[in-house]
Amino acid sequence: MYHFYVDQWQAVPPLEPEDLSGQTVLVVGANIGLGFEAAKSFARMSPGRLVLACRSVKKGEDAAKRIREETGYGNIACYAVDLSVFSSVIAFAEEFEKGEGRLDILVYNAGVAWRKYQGTADGYETCIQVNDLSSILLCVLLLPVVIKTSEATVEKEYRPRMTFVTSETHFWVRPTPEELSSPNMLEKINDPAYCSLPSVMACRYWYSKLINVLFTRELAKRLPPSKAIVNCVNPGLCRSSLGRNIDNISLRLRLWMRFWSRTAEAGGREIVWAAIGGRHRERELHGKYISDMEVREEGDFAVSRQGYAMQEKIWNESIEALSRVSPRFKEIAETYFSN
Template structure:
């Protein structure tokens, strides 16, 4: 049974006062000197204005509603310091994983029976996506391999079928660099009337030269973030009907090097409009931060509907096709190969987020080596930045006739 804490609070939008406000285990409610309520995730060591279940922003009215925890000084926090407020603790100590950087996706899945579960894995014709789809399918899940090339997707699917002829796999075309293609995928999937219990947003590109998609957006941003953002919105109702469902976003530790923040976030910052403002590495890192911010905000919006979202770092410089676009990336990947994970190990954290029993009903976390972690980035725990990236992403879709 979850813990409960109570407070007499009312919504800033003028809603009726709430007499009782239930919080998930690991969350605490605190109050600023001006009466604004904020919520502390004692496991992730983060704070936010929104209630973790309802998403409401509240304020205490009157002097009879005291809401304090800790040593009594926490309630003096003001709005300017909220984003940097943390609580004492050792991280997500109640998420106990027996897996590590040496684990493989198949080891994570060992003993799991996913019969009756439906999963979508983007970019699954090769690399980490392939190993993730393979592990899911070999353990009974009905897997949709969402690939840019159907032919290459079928070749990969046939390799899995050769291992076990009873696997259930369907290859569907998805070109994330085309909003039209993303919409077509969403519509085609809905026609199947299948549920979605696991949605793994794995596809991505890195170190590509500057180019614009057919939608007029910088290609790395659209493929790595906006295409997946749009896909998830298109499939939101299916996810909610499939509850409990999980959305797993593959990010990168490189997000910690991004310079994206509230003081510079804009549509042009997210999607560089010309080559002069484009950097291969910084653009990739920016999109990986967007992946994390999207997962955090998505979890906030959908957790109360039984849809949780988590985000992960698969491992650095894993030898996949992601390095194929630039000679320097190829050199770096070759040089670091003896010290990095195999592709099978790189897929382990995706598999863990998709099936781990201890994550049932839990979201908003960042994982590294199958362990809950805290990214070393202030931007990564900025709820205001997450909301702004979401708002700008919606605007980009709306401006191009793809509102959801």
């Protein structure tokens, strides 16, 4: 908590502009909040192409119009993706690969916070599907295009980057012994009956952000930095629409929002830094948790023996579950992660 209060008081430094010419930047969840602000910061660096993936093309086009008006940058493409529906993620990945052909920077920013169980048509709890499972589904489906981009830019000293937006709230959650010892942890944490326990859903958002950190580490372990740099970022507490699905926001959170929160623009800068910063020492960022524009140690549970065991377990279970959803996912996972 000490770090939280100190960090939130610090001004977020301006971004050092990077040369993004010829590069394709994809921001997932770009129509509002931090994703929109991050997309705007990228636009100011004139990438070869900026791609906004939003729940509908209309939402993306509205955001693109505002970005054009505010930055003067115009090479923006919009795609629809609903991250709570696996078939939509699969269709988007296919469309993106055909339409764009390269991917230098992927920012998986989209996220939701629910404190009541909401099931998806695919049979998962919404926070886990949108914040976690779809992030890994999309990133793996786009891996061939990322690797193709990496191979085509081998003469440059930096690699493509995949950045997942997590949160400092992952420090606050400790999976229970019952969850950790269940034969299938992914099934357990998505079980509607289990999720009907208020204590389970009370920390669900934090839990999903812990899984972001664990997925990032495991992906980085399996993907050499010579192919792509993978990291996750905490943008800090920011004013946005993230709390829209939560009734009865606690007094503590309301006070924090009032006195300690940052603007969405500042949070967007934190995200962009994780996606383009430190290029001269990018391997130091591989698999790492970035907060306040530097590598920080992850939360206590994440760095514990149990945290590493959960990382492997939840990764294996997720790969198995997503392989059933998409034969293409299975093929890519077998190609790149078999060891």
